[in-house]
Amino acid sequence: MTADALSHGAGRGTATDVDSLPEDSPFGADTVATAREIIARYPQSRSALLPLLHLVQSVQGYVSQHGIAFCANQLELSTAEVSAVATFYTMYKRKPCGEHLVSVCTNTLCAALGGDAIYDKLRTHLGSEDKPLGHEETSGTPGEQGSITLEHAECLAACDFAPVLQVNYEYYDNQTTESAVDLVDALRRGEKPAPTRGAPLTDFRGVEYQLAAGFDTAAEAVGGPSASAATLRGAQLANERGWTAPAMPDNVDLPPAPEKK
Template sequence: MSTPEDVIAASPLDPASTRQLAEETPADTGVFGQDTVDRARAIIARYPQSRSALLPMLHLVQSVEGYVSQQGIAFCAGQLDLSLAEVSAVATFYTMYKRRPCGEHLVSVCTNTLCAALGGDAIYAKLREHLGTDGKPLGHEQTSGQPGAPGSITLEHAECLAACDLGPVLQVNYEFYDNQTPDTALELVKSLQAGEKPHPTRGAPLTDFRQAELQLAGFFEGREADLDGPSAAPETVRGAAVAADRGWTAPAMPDNAEFPALPEKK
């Protein structure tokens, strides 16, 4: 486990800032039991350099607490022999790592250009209103209900979810629900709050946020069949189907294709 002295020695930050970070980080990582330690070691074994395991390791700790806590950062630092500053830099850069406890379900509404124009903004506004309290709409990455409790929902607006042909779309725990409207999205969220798990438009059967995080860390534990869920909708492969029906093919690569010469290094 990294000590404050280790953090100060390894950190690129100035000593005063680094010491404050070290002192504010609880040393107790006891929330992560032996099963989590064993999984962490299994993740590390996948890579030639242990520090390369940091991204799945952060998903692992998120599967335990429902977010990346300071204890989670300390756990990753200790397992990977990194400083707290190095782990914190990664955990605060990527939006999939949450710094506040999430609900049972994470609902991500695409509000990028195409989905927004097709109704994504209206969907997000409808869900904010429904999940808010005392007349105040729910904010980005805020949770309706007790985080982690059955029926609790964390709502976020997301950048492009790479499903423009099916927009507007939203995800629940990173599973797709395509061609949504404000009314169908509201019905979906009400079902989640009632303890139901409507099947996604495509992909694996819906689980909760923490189980999805465990899968992102590489552990399926009885849910291996989730990998077989259909990932492509008819709209996605329509161009390929038309090409097959009409006998269209791409030009073959020449046997002796010449590639441009690399620029000379100076």
């Protein structure tokens, strides 16, 4: 593909069908058809950008310049607009991911309970003592069976089961350095250990397609509850005991908002 075909930086793309895609495009008729189905869900086509970025990741395992151009053309946006979104969110990867994405929570509570130790252990276990694996680096050949991309993640919203990690966004709770090593070793052998809760484990590209295609398409793949008994216990106690939050008084005089300068 030429530099001009990939850039569209100054102008906007024009919605393309499969016949007008460049010869070296990794996106075929199936991807174009899925993109059109996704776009049709939204009153404004540009609102489909986030799922379309997941869609291109499901094909390539990351968001490449080809993926940027594909999204721009399908949504009639500039590649600058698409790139601004793709580089803002950490869930969109700018280099190829492994078969599995392992995310270790290193935020406050997980870190204090062992998350930092787990991340450090996996860095050397998947790399070496002399050359530990870095953030968003991959052990093995990206995309091939047994390859693993490691990242440290901010809060994974599972403090009640800290320390936690995720594989392709599925939860593995109450981890230790030993259990985390056992988990990644199983992934490298081609196994798919069951998550603590949530859907059965798939690979990174598979879950990216589920995120792109939406809940209707992914419903059959989601085979378990994501909420845990411990997480819901407070709400259950409140319901059993009739606890409610104080009602907001009527006709509350709110202070005026400051004028913008």
